[in-house]
Structure formats: C-alpha cells, structure tokens
Amino acid sequence: MASWRRTSIAALFTVSVVIPSRATAQDLGAAGSARAPTFAPPVRLACDGEFLGATRLYPSPVIHDVNGDGLADLVLGDLWGSVTVSLRRAGDATPSFGPEAPITASDGSELKFNNW
Amino acid sequence: MSPQFVDFDGDGRLDIVAGTFGGSPYVALGGERGYAQPEMINDAKGQRIVLNHYWDFDIGQWVSANRWDAPGSAPPEGQCTSAVAFDWDADGDPDLLLGDYKTGRIYRRTNEGKRGDPKFASVNVPLVAGGETLEIAGRLETIRVVDWDADGVQDLVVGSVGVKTPGEGGGVYLLRNEGRPGTPKFAAPITLIPPGGAKVAQPTRPDEGLYPDVADLDGDGDLDLVVGGHSGWTEPERELTKAEAERADVLRAGIERAKAATRAIHDDVEKAIKGLPKSALSGKRKELLAERSAELKKIAGDRAALARELDPLTFGPKERYFVWFYRNQAR
Numbered sequence: 001m002a003s004w005r006r007t008s009i010a011a012l013f014t015v016s017v018v019i020p021s022r023a024t025a026q027d028l029g030a031a032g033s034a035r036a037p038t039f040a041p042p043v044r045l046a047c048d049g050e051f052l053g054a055t056r057l058y059p060s061p062v063i064h065d066v067n068g069d070g071l072a073d074l075v076l077g078d079l080w081g082s083v084t085v086s087l088r089r090a091g092d093a094t095p096s097f098g099p100e101a102p103i104t105a106s107d108g109s110e111l112k113f114n115n116w
Numbered sequence: 117m118s119p120q121f122v123d124f125d126g127d128g129r130l131d132i133v134a135g136t137f138g139g140s141p142y143v144a145l146g147g148e149r150g151y152a153q154p155e156m157i158n159d160a161k162g163q164r165i166v167l168n169h170y171w172d173f174d175i176g177q178w179v180s181a182n183r184w185d186a187p188g189s190a191p192p193e194g195q196c197t198s199a200v201a202f203d204w205d206a207d208g209d210p211d212l213l214l215g216d217y218k219t220g221r222i223y224r225r226t227n228e229g230k231r232g233d234p235k236f237a238s239v240n241v242p243l244v245a246g247g248e249t250l251e252i253a254g255r256l257e258t259i260r261v262v263d264w265d266a267d268g269v270q271d272l273v274v275g276s277v278g279v280k281t282p283g284e285g286g287g288v289y290l291l292r293n294e295g296r297p298g299t300p301k302f303a304a305p306i307t308l309i310p311p312g313g314a315k316v317a318q319p320t321r322p323d324e325g326l327y328p329d330v331a332d333l334d335g336d337g338d339l340d341l342v343v344g345g346h347s348g349w350t351e352p353e354r355e356l357t358k359a360e361a362e363r364a365d366v367l368r369a370g371i372e373r374a375k376a377a378t379r380a381i382h383d384d385v386e387k388a389i390k391g392l393p394k395s396a397l398s399g400k401r402k403e404l405l406a407e408r409s410a411e412l413k414k415i416a417g418d419r420a421a422l423a424r425e426l427d428p429l430t431f432g433p434k435e436r437y438f439v440w441f442y443r444n445q446a447r
Contacts, residue, residue: 036290036306039341042321042440053439055420059344060118060258061439063331072331076344076439077117081136081154095333095441106150113117113144113154115136 045074045086047099052076052086056100066103076100081113118258118327122201124210126231133157133201135258139170141199141212157199157212160235165225167194167216167240176398184240191242192219198258202270206298212236213243213272215259220252220276222259245291246304254278254286254311262330264339269293272302275326275343278311285313286326286345308341309442319347322440334443341442348435360429367426374419381408381415 045052053059057079066073071088074097086097102110117134124131129146132154136142142154159165168191172179185191198215204224205211209232212225222243229235242249254276264271271293278286288309295301312323322345333340356364385404389397405412427434 036308037338038445039309039442040445042343042442044319045342045439045441050424051436051438053344053437055416056437058117058325058327058346059437059439060327061342061344062119062121062329063333063342064121072333074342074439075119075121077119077134079117079137081117083119083132104150105144105153106147107153109153111132111144111151111153113134113136113142114156115138 043094045095045097047086047097050099052097052100053078056082073097075103077113079115081115083111083113118198118200118260120200120261122210124201125234126209133199135197135199135215137171137195137197137217138173139166139196140164141196141214157234157236159225159238160228161238163238165196165212165214165236167191167196167214167223169193169195169218173398174395176394184238186239186241189242191221191240194218194221194223194240196223198256200259200261202261204298204300209234213259213261214240215256215274217255217257217277220250220254220256222250222256222272222274243302245302248304250291250302250305252276252289252305254284257286257325258327260328260330262339264290264330265292267293269295269297269300273308273328273330273341274305275328275345276311278313278324278326280313280324280348282313282315283311285311285323287311288326288328288341288343309343312345313348316349317352319349319436319438321345321347322438323347325437333441336444336447338444338446340444343440343442344437345440346435346437348433350433351431353431356429364426364429367422367429370422371419371426374415374422377415378412378419381405381412384408 060077062075063072064075066085073088074086076084083103084100085103086100089096105111117136120133121130122133124133124143131146132144134142141157143157144151144154157165168182169180194216195218196214197217200213201210202213203210209227209230211227214223223240226237227234228237257275257277260273261270272291275288276286278284289305290308291302291305293300294303312321322343324346327344329342330339389400
C-alpha cells in the first residue's frame, strides 16, 4: 500500500508538506514583520456524503502521498492509535478524498500505535 | 497522536513517528515490505522517553517522576502526547520535539548519536520562543514541522487543546524560526486560527483539540491547513412528523442494543482477567479484546450507521469530530 521513496537528508523533515511560494513568504513578512495569512471559512472534508474523522476520537490529519500516485492523501491518526488513509481523488482544486481505510503493517495486520 | 512521515532511522525509507496518550513517542519503521508495528522510542540508556507524567504499563497506572527534568529546573507536570522528529542541530540525524498536553510546552530530546544509530539524551529541554519558555495557551495538542515562510529553516505550526468556554477553545499557531539551520531561534507564536468555542447552531469550525497539518492542498502555491478537531453546536428544535418520531425510537433502541453488546464483551473480558496479578492485567485485557476485535468493530459500525441516521432527527447540543480544510487566500 505504501510507496517507498528515497529522500535526501535535507528533505527528511518536510516530507508531508509543500514548500510555499515566495508570495507566501512576503505575505508573512520574511524580514520579520510577520502577519498571519487569511484563510477562507473552513469546510469539512467528506467522502460520498460522510464526514471524514466523524467516527473517530481526536482525529489527527497528515497530508502525505501514501500510494505514490502524485496526489497528497489524507492520513488520519486517532486517540486509539489507529492510522487510516483516505486516498485523494484527482480532478478538483477543492480536495476530495476516498473512504478511511486502515494502513496495514508488513505482516498484514492493521497498523496500531500503543496507547495507555 | 499526529503521525509524522519521516526517515527516522536514516535508511532512505519513510517511517512514521507519533506521540501517544500514554506519554511516549513511538516509531513504525518502514521496510521493503511495508511498516513494522510501532515500537517505543527509547533514550540512549534504553529508558522510555517521557516528560514527568506518564502511564506505567507495568503497574497499570499513571506515575510522576522528575528525573528527566532539566537540572535545576522544576517544570510543571507534563505529559507527552505528541512528538515529531526535527533535526534541531542540523547534524543529519533526527532530534525529538515532545509536546506537553498538560501545559502547552514543547521539550527537546537531543540525539547525541548519529544517522541510523540514535542516542537520545535523558533530559527534557524546554523550548524557548520569543525569549521565554514557550507555553501555548490552552495546552498543546500537536506539533508540525514546516518551512512556512520559505526562508530555508524549519518553522513550527502547533495546535492547542482549549476548553469549551467560548473564545477559549483550541487554536493553531505559527512559531517562526528566525535562526539558522542548526541554531533555531523561535519567535513568539503568531495566531493562524484563533481559539474557537463560539455558540453556534451548526458546526462552523473545530472548537477544541485542534490537530493541524500543512500542505498546498488546492495547488495554488501557498500553504493551506487541514485541521482535525472537536466541534460543538446547538441544533435548533423542530417538530418531528409521526413517522420520523417512530423511526427515531427504533434507531435509539438499536443504539442501546449496540451499547449493551459492547458492554457485554468488555464485561466478559474483565471477568476473564479478574484475579490476575496487577502487572498482567493490561496485557491480558488487550489480548482478549484483540481476539474479539472483529465483533467489536462490527457492533461499532452498526451503531455508527444508526447514529448517522438518527442525527438529523435529534436537536439541542451536539458534538462531534471532523477534519476541516482551511484554504489559504494568499493566492
């Protein structure tokens, strides 16, 4: 399920993000006069009418291309230590994702982070 | 838990690092055939990496200890529930930043080893931002590492927990790194999403427990936010038709049956482990619950479907978790 990419050490710590444009840097004030960007009113991410994360506790998203198709997918962790992926659907500037599917370990079991 | 995809062990493959509520960071190492199940990340002495409050799996209870506090300091009780790899000193191997769920602080564990052979220090060094020990208002939910302003050094974006009081919910903050690679210097937090919690009739944003991530999701060249979190709202009342009211009763009864079935499984497990030594309780409980996980999952799925159908037939205070997309309007 996963794509395994070799990355340089410089890229190791930014794998889940995209480097912004200079315009963003100027908006924020790279010289130090920082001001926060403006965001549009937020919208809930959904798949076929079902809100993503709605059946989870404390869903923690990370954007990452899990299947190596060049599209950034939505990975969700949660309080119980489960990790799922909703694959990004191509075509829209407004992000659209598939259903939450467990990420599996190499032994075929569902990946599960230990909890208390 | 906030997974982070990062090459933790320096083998060229992505691993997954995450903090957990128990108080320690874990890593799921990526191999040729996929990920191994997560393992706890330990320090150079082989001890758990924790702040000063954590769940002790051996004795099955929360414990406090100050032996990992920086010498001469007396930090407040802290619980690490988020963790990210961050090459603080630019020496090519990952150090760790630990988020404190109880206070809003971030602590660093320096990696004194080398790439592929980590040796984490045994002291929690508090992060300074704006010249003071950082303490995010509303407690810390998670940390993300990103070069937000494209100046070549990694900044931090953090989410806070908050409370239900209007205006005191969770928010998202940017900590700009005004230092250089290897010598980070963080500025005071800049608010990206203000604390939530306003009284509303429909969910309009995440209010508490905000977990952000950062990416250019709409492909317009600037960084957007994706934020998981808890929303609360009060659905205005309306009169149900007779058919709706009857259906609502059926759905409620189904949900109660599902709850009872779940409770029965847990009762079975507790009965089975009764009398075991305290040190064995947690492990055996997990083992028995794992054996019945398919049943539990089926019941949970059925219950969720019933709840989804019932939702538009109920009114008043509601709360739920969602994942939200905040589009950056810079471009």
